[in-house]
Amino acid sequence: MIVVKDLVRQFKSGDRTIKPVNGVSFELEKGSLASIVGKSGSGKSTLLSLLGALDKPTSGDVVVDGVSLAGLPDGKLTEYRRRDIGFVFQQFNLIPNLSAVDNVMLPMEFAGVRKAARLQRAKELLEQVQLDPEKHSRRTNRLSGGEQQRVAIARALANEPKLILADEPTGNLDEQTGEHIIELLSSLSRDHNTTILVVTHDRSLAKKTERCFRLQQGRLTEEVRTESRR
């Protein structure tokens, strides 16, 4: 369970101060899939960075399974980021000259998992994201965008994170491939009971998530749903 409490992040912009995140509070149940929409520059990526401990808030707190990030020293924050968070980005951010399977093994290596176990788990994850087995050992710069995003999602799952943060994971994909990626995230949140928060510009994709939030003028509001999407 993720509890976000009155989060504020301000930046200096010339002689002005901007607050793209200005008093954001919400909770995510374990295993839920939620989306965030909002205009460009509204603070969506800033908010994800705070949740993933890539950045620190000006004030407020994020509490993950009872542990307050505000109370953690830097070393523990790094550990949290590596072990408890899986990141998925618009640009995939894979290592281009490593194979798909090596990319997925990398976070497990940082976490100290033995080689044989890493290899087996990486293969299983690539199967779960439905990457064609003959492409498992192909260098990722020789995969299509949709295939690369599947690898990136498998990599995000590698250490069984508590939370997956996906920043416009379908932004570089065509509509149909984007839909497959959202469906994949949805089934993974169910099967692994992983909490997933996805930022998207695409309203039709946001509609496919259980909950949808809108970030506007530093505040987050939840859009009311009349029916479950699952």
Ligand SMILES: Nc1ncnc2c1ncn2[C@@H]1O[C@H](COP(=O)(O)OP(=O)(O)OP(=O)(O)O)[C@@H](O)[C@H]1O
């Ligand atoms: N490190 C930083 N220093 C100063 N200003 C920043 C920094 N990071 C983000 N900002 C500003 O904060 C605001 C929110 O940026 P953010 O990247 O969170 O928006 P976004 O909603 O993700 O936009 P997009 O949809 O275009 O990705 C913008 O005005 C941006 O210029």
Ligand SMILES: [Mg+2]
């Ligand atoms: Mg952004």
